[in-house]
Amino acid sequence: MNDERQFDHTPDPVLGDALRTALRPPGNDAAFVARVMARYDATLAAGTVPTWEVLARWARPGIAAALALAVIGGFVLGRSLPPGAESDESATVEAAIVPASGPGLAALVTAAAPPDASIVLTSLVEPQ
Amino acid sequence: MPADLPPLPPFPPSPQPPGGAARIEAAELVARAVEGDRGAFGLLVERYAAQARRVAQAVLGDPDDADDAAQDGFLSALVKLSQYDPRRPFGPWLMRIVANAAADRRRRMRVRRAEPLDPSLVGGGPRPDAEAVRSELGARLRAALGELTPRRRAAVVLFDVEGYSHAEIGEILGVPEGTVRSEVFHARRRLRALLADWKGA
Numbered sequence: 001m002n003d004e005r006q007f008d009h010t011p012d013p014v015l016g017d018a019l020r021t022a023l024r025p026p027g028n029d030a031a032f033v034a035r036v037m038a039r040y041d042a043t044l045a046a047g048t049v050p051t052w053e054v055l056a057r058w059a060r061p062g063i064a065a066a067l068a069l070a071v072i073g074g075f076v077l078g079r080s081l082p083p084g085a086e087s088d089e090s091a092t093v094e095a096a097i098v099p100a101s102g103p104g105l106a107a108l109v110t111a112a113a114p115p116d117a118s119i120v121l122t123s124l125v126e127p128q
Numbered sequence: 129m130p131a132d133l134p135p136l137p138p139f140p141p142s143p144q145p146p147g148g149a150a151r152i153e154a155a156e157l158v159a160r161a162v163e164g165d166r167g168a169f170g171l172l173v174e175r176y177a178a179q180a181r182r183v184a185q186a187v188l189g190d191p192d193d194a195d196d197a198a199q200d201g202f203l204s205a206l207v208k209l210s211q212y213d214p215r216r217p218f219g220p221w222l223m224r225i226v227a228n229a230a231a232d233r234r235r236r237m238r239v240r241r242a243e244p245l246d247p248s249l250v251g252g253g254p255r256p257d258a259e260a261v262r263s264e265l266g267a268r269l270r271a272a273l274g275e276l277t278p279r280r281r282a283a284v285v286l287f288d289v290e291g292y293s294h295a296e297i298g299e300i301l302g303v304p305e306g307t308v309r310s311e312v313f314h315a316r317r318r319l320r321a322l323l324a325d326w327k328g329a
Contacts, residue, residue, distance in 0.1 A: 009294075015319060016288040020182070021262060022269035023285065025191045029177040032195060036173050036202045040166060043203045056232050 154218035186285035187230035201226030220296040284315035
């Protein structure tokens with residue numbers, strides 16, 4: 001019962017006996033064996049494992065399939081939108097970087113001389 | 129084949145793992161069970177019933193749930209028997225199925241089954257006879273086991289009660305061998321402290 005034995009590579013008989021006693025299940029093993037064998041024919045006839053295990057085994061593939069379906073569905077839905085919706089979105093992005101008047105954002109950031117701060121702020125803040 | 133060949137020299141003694149003979153017999157029983165021998169499967173259930181029930185109880189905590197899980201494990205093993213590799217030991221293969229069945233059942237229940245510590249036991253009351261002492265120690269051990277994680281409980285039971293190696297337990301629980309060593313270490317530290325206190329009392 002000391003610390004040196006805690007990393008032992010051999011089972012501890014004292015602890016093992018105590019645990020075996022503590023985990024002694026109620027009822028004898030014969031009754032348990034009879035209970036299992038009572039389902040022998042039905043299990044073989046079904047030719048499958050109990051339902052819960054089938055469900056557990058298919059849980060992860062099921063979730064993955066659902067995610068894949070959701071992605072494909074989203075893609076198909078996006079493709080089926082009217083073309084006007086997509087062009088409106090791209091027009092909005094272009095409008096955001098090309099102001100209605102003035103030198104424009106691209107010209108400001110690529111200019112050799114630093115721009116006047118008021119021009120930059122105006123081109124960024126000014127409503128289109 | 130000529131009849132006058134000299135007799136073969138005896139094989140040098142090779143180290144046999146514990147339960148080696150039982151392993152061969154189990155493989156033979158499995159072979160017969162795969163062919164539809166109901167009695168052979170019954171013998172396997174009989175041989176491993178106690179072990180499977182203990183392992184399931186180590187995972188689940190509750191004896192009734194443990195028996196349900198152990199039964200599920202045996203019946204799952206029945207339909208998977210053809211997948212068993214007879215060159216490998218049968219016990220770890222079966223216990224892995226049982227441990228998985230218990231873990232699945234535990235997940236489904238979503239209820240912590242740790243047995244609450246009986247307040248009357250905490251105070252170290254009177255111990256009228258040896259059976260009562262063992263019963264009280266068992267209750268304390270079950271309570272201590274209930275404080276451990278299911279994997280830690282299963283690891284220490286598989287190692288100290290069932291005698292599996294760290295590597296075999298790693299296969300059963302689906303974790304690296306180093307993890308098994310760590311789990312057994314921590315479980316032992318907790319349980320041995322309890323036993324030491326018990327003996328010192």
